[in-house]
Amino acid sequence: MAGAGLSVDSGIPDFVDIHKALPEIAHLDMNVFEISNDNIFLKDPTFAWGVYGKRMDDYRKASPHEGYYILLRWCLSKTGWWVYTSNIDQHFVRAGFPKDRVVECHRSLYEFQCAKPCCGDVWDGRDVTVDYDEATLAVNGDIPTCRHCGDAARPCTVLAVDGRWLGAYTRQQEERMDKQLADIPSHKSIVILEIGCGVQMRKI
């Protein structure tokens, strides 16, 4: 079980400290619940994509650190293991963990969905880049759009305030994990490693 703290050593800031993660817009004095909010992709998608285009670039530059590979060696020496993570950087998969053993409960920044959404489709946004001003995060060109309706797209990741996330795949993964855990004989114990997890998002 892994949270944002695990990837801090990869250079990915804890998004709870939003002003440290996004100093370019600190002067706007918006809190994490206002920026990480599904409504901004509808009300001001250009602003939203300046922020999330920057985040995607920051995440792309970061690589899984040695800790991920240590965990991978441990897991591959055992059977019946699962990774359950709220991290949206796909570092477990990038480090070599089989995708079908990783539950990303907030999915990832690299998959896209319609911001409304107009349908249930989720597509790969890994190679999408956004042209924005490095100093202000103002978008210079086009923003990513839904490949079905043409309106704004957004990352298919759970935002701090979010009633529009498409979570069907994640729920299927959770059900698969729960079923396997339920099949473990009662005389056996489950070991849970909790790494880099906090108990709540705090208001700033």
Ligand SMILES: [Zn+2]
């Ligand atoms: Zn759409």
